[in-house]
Amino acid sequence: MTIPNAWQRLGDSRYGRGIASRNSGYNEEAFDVSNLKRLPATEKAIECHITVAEMLIDSFVPRYDFRESHQIVILASAQVVRRALEEWQPQESFLWRVLLRVRGLRRPRGTLREWAENGGLIRLADTEDEIVYGQVGRFWNAGERQPFVSPRSADEFRSFDRPNYAIAAMNVRLESLGTHITGLSTETRILATGARARWLFRFYWLLIRPFSGFLRQSMLRGIRKRALAPE
Numbered sequence: 001m002t003i004p005n006a007w008q009r010l011g012d013s014r015y016g017r018g019i020a021s022r023n024s025g026y027n028e029e030a031f032d033v034s035n036l037k038r039l040p041a042t043e044k045a046i047e048c049h050i051t052v053a054e055m056l057i058d059s060f061v062p063r064y065d066f067r068e069s070h071q072i073v074i075l076a077s078a079q080v081v082r083r084a085l086e087e088w089q090p091q092e093s094f095l096w097r098v099l100l101r102v103r104g105l106r107r108p109r110g111t112l113r114e115w116a117e118n119g120g121l122i123r124l125a126d127t128e129d130e131i132v133y134g135q136v137g138r139f140w141n142a143g144e145r146q147p148f149v150s151p152r153s154a155d156e157f158r159s160f161d162r163p164n165y166a167i168a169a170m171n172v173r174l175e176s177l178g179t180h181i182t183g184l185s186t187e188t189r190i191l192a193t194g195a196r197a198r199w200l201f202r203f204y205w206l207l208i209r210p211f212s213g214f215l216r217q218s219m220l221r222g223i224r225k226r227a228l229a230p231e
Contacts, residue, residue, distance in 0.1 A: 056125045057132050057171040057187060060158060064189035065198055066205055068212060071185040072220040076227045078176040081184055082128065084227035085172060088219070090115050095218040112172075112219070121170075124154045130173040136160050138197070139168070140204035163194040166201045172219075184223060186216050 074081050089111055109115065113131075117123060121133040134157050136149040149165065151157040160167060168190045175183040190205075192198035 055171060055173060055187070056127065056130045057169050057189065060124050060132060060134060060154070061167060061169040061189040061191055063191055065192050066190040066201065067188065068209070068216070069185065069187040070213065070216045070220055071183060072224060073177065074182050074184055074224045074227050075180060076182055077180050078129075078174050078182045081174055081182040081223065081227045084223045085131075085174070085184075086111065086113070088112055088223045088226050090219070093218045093222050095214055120148045120150055122151055122154075122157060124157060124169065129175065130171055132169055132171045134167070134169040136165055136167050138164070138200075139166055140200045161193060164197045165193045166197055167191045167193065182227075184220055186220065188212070188216070 076084075089109075091109060110118070113123075116133050121135050123131065124134045125132040134151070134154075136151055136157065149160070149162075151160060157167070168188065170188040171186060173183075173185045173187070175185075177183050190201060192201050
């Protein structure tokens with residue numbers, strides 16, 4: 001059996017400037033699903049050298065200065081994982097509650113979608129396979145919500161070009177890898193509009209990057225736990 005995507009180790013992340021790949025093809029690499037079933041739940045991630053398919057986030061932030069990505073494989077159908085994604089609540093995670101409080105943000109409430117939109121993020125795209133959220137702001141300023149620009153539409157987000165801001169987008173993406181096997185990933189991209197914004201965000205990123213990774217890994221694990229929970 002082959003797995004048609006690049007599913008790297010849980011917690012993988014990349015940092016640096018770049019441009020998104022738009023190659024929708026892939027190089028197949030054989031993978032024995034029976035071996036996956038024998039692994040502990042926290043190690044059910046696959047490492048393959050396969051070209052990543054085009055994602056919706058590519059149309060919003062195709063170029064970026066900073067990037068972070070995390071992936072996990074769940075032994076459940078894409079429909080079950082999508083339902084778990086819609087139902088998972090950040091307050092279920094002790095890590096989310098603690099880290100958001102440390103950053104001076106209020107306790108998360110509601111589903112991930114409700115938390116994101118109540119927190120000022122705009123939903124840029126939403127399909128069966130991928131959800132994309134975005135925001136523009138000077139995230140390095142004190143009082144995290146005040147510096148937000150809060151574009152009102154996807155077109156306004158795409159066309160934003162005011163200097164000394166950071167344009168940020170985050171997706172959550174599902175891909176069916178076989179019968180009752182689903183890849184779940186999240187990627188965050190940031191594009192700075194100017195050298196000063198890039199320098200300021202780089203300093204901010206160095207400070208918050210580890211915590212950002214912990215939150216995203218916790219989110220993926222929480223969705224997996226809900227997807228695998230008996231009904």
